[in-house]
Amino acid sequence: MRITVDSDRCVGAGQCVLNAPAIFDQDEDGIVTLLAEPGADQEAAARLAGGLCPSRAITVHEG
Amino acid sequence: MTHTEPATQATCPVTGATAAATDTDPLVVDFPLRAPGIPFPPPEYADYRDRKGLVLSHLPDGKRVWLVTRHEDVRAVLTNPGISSNPEHAGFPNVGETIGVPKQSQVPGWFVGMDSPEHDRFRKALIPEFTVRRVRAMKPAIERTVDAQLDAMLAAGNTADLVADFTLPIPSLVISALLGVPPADREFFESRTRVLVSFRAFSDEERSAAAKDLLRYINRLIDIKQKWGGDDIVTRLLATGAIGAHEMSGVLMLLLIAGHETTANNIALGIVTLLKNPQWIGDERAVEETLRFHSVADLVSLRVAVEDVEIAGQRIKAGEGIVPLVAAANYDENLFACPHAFDPSRSARGHVAFGYGVHQCLGQNLVRVEMEVAYRKLFERIPNLRLDLPDDGLNIKYDGVLYGLHELPVRW
Numbered sequence A: 001m002r003i004t005v006d007s008d009r010c011v012g013a014g015q016c017v018l019n020a021p022a023i024f025d026q027d028e029d030g031i032v033t034l035l036a037e038p039g040a041d042q043e044a045a046a047r048l049a050g051g052l053c054p055s056r057a058i059t060v061h062e063g
Numbered sequence B: 001m002t003h004t005e006p007a008t009q010a011t012c013p014v015t016g017a018t019a020a021a022t023d024t025d026p027l028v029v030d031f032p033l034r035a036p037g038i039p040f041p042p043p044e045y046a047d048y049r050d051r052k053g054l055v056l057s058h059l060p061d062g063k064r065v066w067l068v069t070r071h072e073d074v075r076a077v078l079t080n081p082g083i084s085s086n087p088e089h090a091g092f093p094n095v096g097e098t099i100g101v102p103k104q105s106q107v108p109g110w111f112v113g114m115d116s117p118e119h120d121r122f123r124k125a126l127i128p129e130f131t132v133r134r135v136r137a138m139k140p141a142i143e144r145t146v147d148a149q150l151d152a153m154l155a156a157g158n159t160a161d162l163v164a165d166f167t168l169p170i171p172s173l174v175i176s177a178l179l180g181v182p183p184a185d186r187e188f189f190e191s192r193t194r195v196l197v198s199f200r201a202f203s204d205e206e207r208s209a210a211a212k213d214l215l216r217y218i219n220r221l222i223d224i225k226q227k228w229g230g231d232d233i234v235t236r237l238l239a240t241g242a243i244g245a246h247e248m249s250g251v252l253m254l255l256l257i258a259g260h261e262t263t264a265n266n267i268a269l270g271i272v273t274l275l276k277n278p279q280w281i282g283d284e285r286a287v288e289e290t291l292r293f294h295s296v297a298d299l300v301s302l303r304v305a306v307e308d309v310e311i312a313g314q315r316i317k318a319g320e321g322i323v324p325l326v327a328a329a330n331y332d333e334n335l336f337a338c339p340h341a342f343d344p345s346r347s348a349r350g351h352v353a354f355g356y357g358v359h360q361c362l363g364q365n366l367v368r369v370e371m372e373v374a375y376r377k378l379f380e381r382i383p384n385l386r387l388d389l390p391d392d393g394l395n396i397k398y399d400g401v402l403y404g405l406h407e408l409p410v411r412w
């Protein structure tokens, strides 16, 4: 699994940080940043965060 | 799920017939519905979700408005670029206005009523103030605010109205601290915001006078921050220059109003639900579930189509109003099994109580902290808290666009 984030789309709702804090963070401006690619045990959290992001700023590439 | 496929492909499971288009004969219903109870979503919502397409209604002023009830359709509406939040468009469903709530006049800086990209400048300027990290750092201050309310209640006797004494003051005090309102003025600030949301206790004139007082106060606050600064949102926004001087008061009023009664109502209803389900008292997961379960902002995310769009196979013409009913979406069995059960152990995360898309609530992480602290402190400090209801039961508030309680009498 690979994650990409589109910081232009991010509206700073923080769903990603709440649901997958090991993978996502918000920078000084409140915009999403990727901390790390998800390990095997974090794939479910990454998918959840991707599904909840209200601005579809997170893309989960499976495989 | 069949209803998101193009309508021409929807096949009846019984007859095998293929349903043709879409903009013929939708169910027409009265709206807004009046079914106050706990939990709030009226039983009709379940019927609407089960139907193909959308449900049509007319506001008292005759405007056509489409009601959207399934979770995925609500999300589709709230992310569709052909659908607008701008109340200036003809056809915008001013639900509040038609049920007696005075129109929120288009103030500069009122960005919840703007579309991208105009909206995004405001949103981007504000999100650093509301990050998960930022609001978690506010927790000790929020705890002190909540404790002070409880101190006052406990000192005053063994009964209280939790709406007046607890749930309304907390969000107002929290937001006034964020805005840098000096402690000496917070009571004034709180008393004015309280008038603003009390449709029953105060007349229209009194409420509009309170709104003017607040606006005047906010303008003075901006002047003060311009001169002296402080560790607050207003000072930092002024420093970035991203928001113009003429827009600042609108932005601050929005923060104040959007986060006041919403939070108060949700906490009040959450307390009632926890008293009825005491096994969940002290469980942090109750926060998310009370947001889903009560969905107080059912009539808040109002929209209008600005192009012809299609939702759930239903064509919506440019200029027609759309009401995504978040309470209906939050009871969609496809996502939340047995939705009428209050069950914090479920994963309530996907709820749309805060809306969805670029307008999804800016204050949501602040609310989560406020709710967690309010529930925890209340039941910790008053473990023998119980309802003290008059014979006619809870006084449910449903005269604005928000669902809540007029009073919440308790004793201990």
Ligand code: HEM
Binding pocket: B085, B111, B112, B113, B123, B171, B254, B255, B256, B258, B259, B260, B262, B263, B266, B296, B297, B300, B301, B302, B353, B354, B355, B356, B358, B359, B360, B361, B362, B363, B364, B366, B367
């Ligand atoms: C339980 C409490 C709350 C609920 C249920 C709630 C609900 C909502 C909903 C449904 C929206 C979306 C409106 C739309 O789609 O048009 C929204 C937007 C907003 N909320 Fe909240 N809200 C709550 C508390 C707060 C708080 C405490 C603040 C404080 C700062 C706040 C500030 C805002 C702002 C500024 C917007 C507009 C965001 C934008 O347009 O980008 N809300 N809220």
Ligand code: SF4
Binding pocket: A005, A009, A010, A011, A012, A013, A014, A015, A016, A017, A024, A026, A030, A031, A032, A052, A053, A054, A055, A056, A057, A058
């Ligand atoms: S959930 Fe989406 S919009 Fe919210 S901070 Fe994360 S990436 Fe940004």
